[in-house]
Amino acid sequence: MSERREGVLDDAVIVERLKAELPHWRYEEGWIRRTYKTAGWKSTLMVINTVGHLAEAAWHHPDLTASYAWVEVRLMNHAAKGVTEKDFALARKIEEVVDWQPGTEGGALEGTPTDPRFAYIKHDR
Template identity: 75%
Template sequence: MGDKKEKTYPPADVVERLQRTLPAWRLEDGWIRRTYKTQGWKSTLMVINTVGHLAEAAFHHPDITASYAWVEVRLMNHAAKGITDKDFELAAKIEEVVGWQPGKDGGALTGPPDDPRFAYIKYDR
């Protein structure tokens, strides 16, 4: 926690970087944002807890809004009053963990069966 202000990025640079590295994220009202669609309340809570764990481990905390079947994560560095590398790095980690789809990487973990009783996240891809 030093006195040195972190570098913030101008909106055009933020948009370009998001398009290049985090295409499901968008810049809106000074925040980078991502909405995750879930299959219901249990999945919504699991996403919130996952994001909370990652944020606490990183000591960089997003704003979160949620409803029954979605979670919106918003990142902006409050101290720097803009988007910094911390925001991009935490967004990438959230995307990696929440968007992980076992079975697509050829490992032993297969993910939930194709049965609505076990539905979890509505994956974008």
């Protein structure tokens, strides 16, 4: 049995917490991961920049892979060599900001128009 570093969460705990807290995220190969589908390259770059800003502000840096209409975010605490509370905290913030839909909240912010020319994120809901 390999020794776990302090603060690294157990695999079973990670899987259960993802189900409960971040249902669109998954646990694979030692990372928690989420793929965001976008409407195209412009939207992909906006997601990358948003994740980059949040990660830099948190001083916790994800790995990203992107293509024309998707971005995959992978989180693992590099120093701890495993998934920690930091990863869950950053994943929650990324999910909150990237998946934000002001048009569904009411109020002054109307959200992205339904016109495909202005499409942004393909929400999972």
